[in-house]
Amino acid sequence: MSLLALGLLLRIVHPAFAADTASACPATTTAADFEAASAAGVAAFADLDIDALNKAQVAGAKALTCLSEPVGIKDAAAFHRMIGLAAFTRHDLAAARAEFHAARRLEPGYAIPESVAPPGHPLVALYEESANADEGELQAVQASAGGWIVVDGVRGSPRPTGVSVIVQRFDAVGKLDNSVYLPAKAALPSWAVPPKAVTRKGQHTGLIAATGGTALAGGVVYGLAYSAKLQFEDLANPVLDSQLPGLQSRANTLTYASWGVGAVALALGTITIVTW
Numbered sequence: 001m002s003l004l005a006l007g008l009l010l011r012i013v014h015p016a017f018a019a020d021t022a023s024a025c026p027a028t029t030t031a032a033d034f035e036a037a038s039a040a041g042v043a044a045f046a047d048l049d050i051d052a053l054n055k056a057q058v059a060g061a062k063a064l065t066c067l068s069e070p071v072g073i074k075d076a077a078a079f080h081r082m083i084g085l086a087a088f089t090r091h092d093l094a095a096a097r098a099e100f101h102a103a104r105r106l107e108p109g110y111a112i113p114e115s116v117a118p119p120g121h122p123l124v125a126l127y128e129e130s131a132n133a134d135e136g137e138l139q140a141v142q143a144s145a146g147g148w149i150v151v152d153g154v155r156g157s158p159r160p161t162g163v164s165v166i167v168q169r170f171d172a173v174g175k176l177d178n179s180v181y182l183p184a185k186a187a188l189p190s191w192a193v194p195p196k197a198v199t200r201k202g203q204h205t206g207l208i209a210a211t212g213g214t215a216l217a218g219g220v221v222y223g224l225a226y227s228a229k230l231q232f233e234d235l236a237n238p239v240l241d242s243q244l245p246g247l248q249s250r251a252n253t254l255t256y257a258s259w260g261v262g263a264v265a266l267a268l269g270t271i272t273i274v275t276w
Contacts, residue, residue: 025062025065025066027066028066028067028068029062029063029064029066029067029068030067030068030069031067031069031070031071031072031075033059033063034060034063034064034067034071034075034079035075035078036059037056037057037059037060037063037079037082038056038060038075038078038079038081038082039078040052040055040056040059041053041056041057041060041082041085041086042078042081042082042085042116044056045082045085045089045116046113046115046116050089053082053085053086053089054086056082057082057083057086060079060082061181064079064166064179064180064181065179065180067168067176067179068176069176070150070153070168070170070176071150071152071153071166071168071179072153073106073107073152073153073154074106074107074153075153076106076152076153076166077102077103077104077106077107077110077152078103079166079181080099080100080102080103080106080164081099081100081103081110083095083099083164084096084097084098084099084100084102084103084127084130085123087099088123088126093126096126096130097126097129097130097133098130098133098162098163098164098184099163099164100126100127100130100133101130101131101133101135101163102135102152102160102163102164102165104127104130104131105135105160105163106152106153108131112124112127133162133163134162135160135161135162135163136160136161136162136163136184136185137160137161137162138158138159138160138161139158139159139160139161139188139194140158140159140194140195141158141159141167141188141192141193141194142192142193142194142195143169143170143171143191143192144190144191144192144193145191146171146172147169147170147171147172147177148169148170149167149168149169149170149192150167150168150169150170151165151166151167152165152166153166159182159188161184161185162184162185163184164181164182164183164184165181165182166179166180166181166182167179167180167182167188167189167192168180169191169192177191178191178192
């Protein structure tokens with residue numbers, strides 16, 4: 001994961017931060033480290049300490065890159081808010097609005113504390129306005145080599161293309177492999193890709209295979225039912241009287257089951273023909 005992703009984030013947040021991304025992760029970080037950076041950034045904004053806010057962004061970005069734990073929904077929202085605050089200080093209202101919307105979609109009940117911005121402050125107005133921002137289309141995402149994808153703390157969530165998101169990949173046994181801040185409209189990383197579209201030909205191939213397999217299973221079940229019936233009626237090699245009720249019940253059960261499987265095969269065949 002990448003330092004490239006980290007560098008991209010920092011260049012978007014503030015061009016001067018790119019120089020701080022040269023080194024690899026000295027150690028893994030925790031969700032608490034990530035949360036602490038966001039909290040420090042908010043506190044810095046409240047204190048009008050822009051330098052401290054910038055440093056908090058760098059710390060948050062590095063913590064995200066080196067995470068060993070999943071990002072929770074509230075922590076993702078807090079990070080988006082911090083990035084929005086930084087954009088606000090640069091008078092980039094469009095970026096701030098988008099980040100605030102990304103935060104609000106995760107934590108809609110959150111309100112800007114008066115200690116950060118009092119009622120009537122332009123920041124509060126922008127934050128409220130961001131509720132109606134366009135988040136773009138929803139893009140389904142899956143892991144490219146097994147496992148699963150978490151978007152802004154939600155497993156299996158689609159990625160809104162119009163706002164930034166935090167994307168994480170977990171392998172098949174639940175180990176966190178990658179974490180990245182993905183800006184709005186940015187291409188997905190190679191390990192998080194859209195599911196392959198199923199073509200009409202592919203759908204028909206699947207239906208044909210399902211129809212054939214179901215019909216075959218129905219034939220097998222019917223064959224077992226017929227065999228039980230012959231055994232029940234075999235006078236040359238009669239079974240014990242005590243076994244007759246069980247044998248009859250088995251023959252009837254298998255017959256009914258074969259009818260049910262056959263009905264499913266017929267339905268699949270009809271769908272295949274109708275949708276051809």
